[in-house]
Amino acid sequence: MGGATVKNLHSSLERFSSGDRRALARIITLVENRSPEVPHLMGALYPKCGRARVLGVTGPPGAGKSTLTDKLIGLLRKQGRRVAVIAVDPSSPFSGGAILGDRVRMQEHFLDQGVFIRSLATRGRHGGLARATREIVHLFDAFGFDDVVVETVGVGQTELDIMRLAQTTVVVLVPEAGDTIQVMKAGLLEIADIFAVNKADRDGARRLKNELEVMLQLRPDADWQVPVLLTQATDGSGVTELLDAVCAHEELREKQPVPDEGEARLQEWYEILRDELSLRLDRALDGETLAPTAEQLRRGETDPYSAALETLANPAALVRMLGAPGEDDP
Amino acid sequence: MGGATVKNLHSSLERFSSGDRRALARIITLVENRSPEVPHLMGALYPKCGRARVLGVTGPPGAGKSTLTDKLIGLLRKQGRRVAVIAVDPSSPFSGGAILGDRVRMQEHFLDQGVFIRSLATRGRHGGLARATREIVHLFDAFGFDDVVVETVGVGQTELDIMRLAQTTVVVLVPEAGDTIQVMKAGLLEIADIFAVNKADRDGARRLKNELEVMLQLRPDADWQVPVLLTQATDGSGVTELLDAVCAHEELREKQPVPDEGEARLQEWYEILRDELSLRLDRALDGETLAPTAEQLRRGETDPYSAALETLANPAALVRMLGAPGEDDP
Numbered sequence: 001m002g003g004a005t006v007k008n009l010h011s012s013l014e015r016f017s018s019g020d021r022r023a024l025a026r027i028i029t030l031v032e033n034r035s036p037e038v039p040h041l042m043g044a045l046y047p048k049c050g051r052a053r054v055l056g057v058t059g060p061p062g063a064g065k066s067t068l069t070d071k072l073i074g075l076l077r078k079q080g081r082r083v084a085v086i087a088v089d090p091s092s093p094f095s096g097g098a099i100l101g102d103r104v105r106m107q108e109h110f111l112d113q114g115v116f117i118r119s120l121a122t123r124g125r126h127g128g129l130a131r132a133t134r135e136i137v138h139l140f141d142a143f144g145f146d147d148v149v150v151e152t153v154g155v156g157q158t159e160l161d162i163m164r165l166a167q168t169t170v171v172v173l174v175p176e177a178g179d180t181i182q183v184m185k186a187g188l189l190e191i192a193d194i195f196a197v198n199k200a201d202r203d204g205a206r207r208l209k210n211e212l213e214v215m216l217q218l219r220p221d222a223d224w225q226v227p228v229l230l231t232q233a234t235d236g237s238g239v240t241e242l243l244d245a246v247c248a249h250e251e252l253r254e255k256q257p258v259p260d261e262g263e264a265r266l267q268e269w270y271e272i273l274r275d276e277l278s279l280r281l282d283r284a285l286d287g288e289t290l291a292p293t294a295e296q297l298r299r300g301e302t303d304p305y306s307a308a309l310e311t312l313a314n315p316a317a318l319v320r321m322l323g324a325p326g327e328d329d330p
Numbered sequence: 331m332g333g334a335t336v337k338n339l340h341s342s343l344e345r346f347s348s349g350d351r352r353a354l355a356r357i358i359t360l361v362e363n364r365s366p367e368v369p370h371l372m373g374a375l376y377p378k379c380g381r382a383r384v385l386g387v388t389g390p391p392g393a394g395k396s397t398l399t400d401k402l403i404g405l406l407r408k409q410g411r412r413v414a415v416i417a418v419d420p421s422s423p424f425s426g427g428a429i430l431g432d433r434v435r436m437q438e439h440f441l442d443q444g445v446f447i448r449s450l451a452t453r454g455r456h457g458g459l460a461r462a463t464r465e466i467v468h469l470f471d472a473f474g475f476d477d478v479v480v481e482t483v484g485v486g487q488t489e490l491d492i493m494r495l496a497q498t499t500v501v502v503l504v505p506e507a508g509d510t511i512q513v514m515k516a517g518l519l520e521i522a523d524i525f526a527v528n529k530a531d532r533d534g535a536r537r538l539k540n541e542l543e544v545m546l547q548l549r550p551d552a553d554w555q556v557p558v559l560l561t562q563a564t565d566g567s568g569v570t571e572l573l574d575a576v577c578a579h580e581e582l583r584e585k586q587p588v589p590d591e592g593e594a595r596l597q598e599w600y601e602i603l604r605d606e607l608s609l610r611l612d613r614a615l616d617g618e619t620l621a622p623t624a625e626q627l628r629r630g631e632t633d634p635y636s637a638a639l640e641t642l643a644n645p646a647a648l649v650r651m652l653g654a655p656g657e658d659d660p
Contacts, residue, residue, distance in 0.1 A: 039635045046636070262629070266624055266634075272634055272635060276638060278607070297596050303372075305376060306376070308599055308606060312607075315645070323642070
């Protein structure tokens with residue numbers, strides 16, 4: 001790292017550690033932009049992580065996840081807990097929509113310094129989304145939030161990966177969201193610690209609850225009986241019971257043997273290595289390092305396989321391609 | 331590469347070049363197993379590629395793609411063309427099923443040296459599937475097959491990536507496969523050069539054909555009017571017309587300006603680099619190179635970010651981790 005960058009990092013970290021919300025927001029933007037500073041920042045903040053409770057809220061679009069999250073925030077604030085929310089919607093190419101959503105939701109908690117809501121703009125970079133979400137969870141955790149809510153639209157593998165970050169996962173469904181077979185196909189049955197059947201005043205809510213309960217008998221889970229709760233996010237009914245269920249699940253987890261933190265660190269390290277290599281390769285392809293090889297390929301003087309092997313077999317070329325950016329700066 | 335490995339490679343390539351089908355089968359297995367020799371083999375064979383016609387056949391499960399492919403093989407053999415088939419089914423975790431499928435289908439062409447059918451066992455490695463398929467297409471091409479048929483179950487992004495390998499793509503549908511909206515959602519409308527409405531004796535076949543034709547008016551395509559053909563793979567009706575349409579599409583392509591081969595080589599090189607790096611990282615994590623770092627992480631003496639940065643910033647560590655396997659052998 002260059003000297004100027006290191007100084008900037010230190011200053012950002014100091015402001016972050018003194019509780020400066022703008023410093024937090026700026027570091028989140030660095031994570032979103034996959035800036036080269038991010039691993040350095042995360043390494044520095046890592047020792048402060050591991051205290052926050054991470055709650056996942058997922059379900060199909062229009063199930064009322066955001067309204068439900070808003071009501072949960074209200075209850076948690078009454079308990080004096082500081083709450084951060086990260087909303088991830090990989091299926092939406094419109095970060096504009098997400099930002100508008102933030103603004104609307106922010107109104108209620110706008111002046112509350114104990115609440116921080118942020119949408120993760122995805123811009124089609126599927127691969128790094130789970131990593132970016134985890135890094136933002138780490139940031140909220142290190143910043144001192146007691147609860148971090150990760151909200152996703154639950155439909156694909158990316159969302160399931162993201163939900164593994166949560167200690168407790170609430171799956172929100174509505175009667176018209178389709179049958180329970182869809183729930184199974186989407187893998188939601190496996191990840192749910194709690195089901196919330198929202199918009200419970202509508203037709204079919206009780207039937208959906210019954211179907212889910214029947215289906216849950218297929219899932220053997222000795223310690224925890226997955227509850228299926230009826231909620232109405234708009235008027236807040238059922239939300240207290242939902243939070244009680246979250247706390248009960250959390251208490252159970254605390255009684256269980258501590259998960260292997262060493263293995264979790266190894267897994268995270270592995271994902272960072274993979275993602276960093278892919279990121280550095282992208283940068284190298286955009287830059288000058290590989291331009292001579294690209295030119296040879298364009299002219300047909302070599303083939304893709306021989307060109308790749310040549311670069312990978314040449315230690316100097318490998319380091320030029322993948323070494324840390326700015327590594328040689330004074 | 332070690333001396334013994336180089337000698338083995340040369341011998342494999344010699345037998346491959348003399349038309350030894352067992353050598354072809356063995357090299358395909360190397361590709362499936364992602365062996366370190368593969369880029370060397372592909373580099374050596376690359377100059378022999380670019381002659382085969384690559385035909386994609388995709389559609390939902392049960393549409394009759396395999397039976398249709400069998401009938402196409404029959405017609406192509408009558409024209410004296412040599413045909414190879416690669417069947418890819420990323421959604422199936424059972425390679426056993428695919429192999430059984432091969433056996434059943436092979437019966438008809440079992441003694442025919444002009445036909446080669448192979449299923450690609452996927453074993454859950456989604457990432458490298460498009461690369462493996464392309465490599466096997468290259469192998470068939472270099473081996474001297476005139477036609478290579480790539481058959482996939484068309485449902486996700488992986489299949490769409492694979493279909494980009496084909497010069498002409500046939501999308502096979504059946505009346506009961508669901509409505510045309512599903513076709514649009516699955517991206518099949520964009521990739522189809524020809525639609526085959528199979529099992530055309532069933533109810534709804536004509537309606538599906540009409541719906542597709544209406545939908546195709548939404549797709550502006552000045553040079554090529556995508557035909558919607560009615561076929562019945564079981565008795566072979568409509569298959570001659572299907573092959574005629576494939577040939578017409580091929581002729582049109584040959585009249586068009588040559589696509590930028592340089593850019594195609596660059597894209598392939600980039601994908602090989604990305605995939606090789608990910609593969610070598612996997613091997614390094616399984617091996618001894620990174621064991622000391624893993625031990626530090628297990629004991630909590632470092633964090634995942636600092637550990638990753640340290641490895642990536644150290645040129646010697648980077649080369650140990652990603653340099654070619656066996657590079658130092660005599």
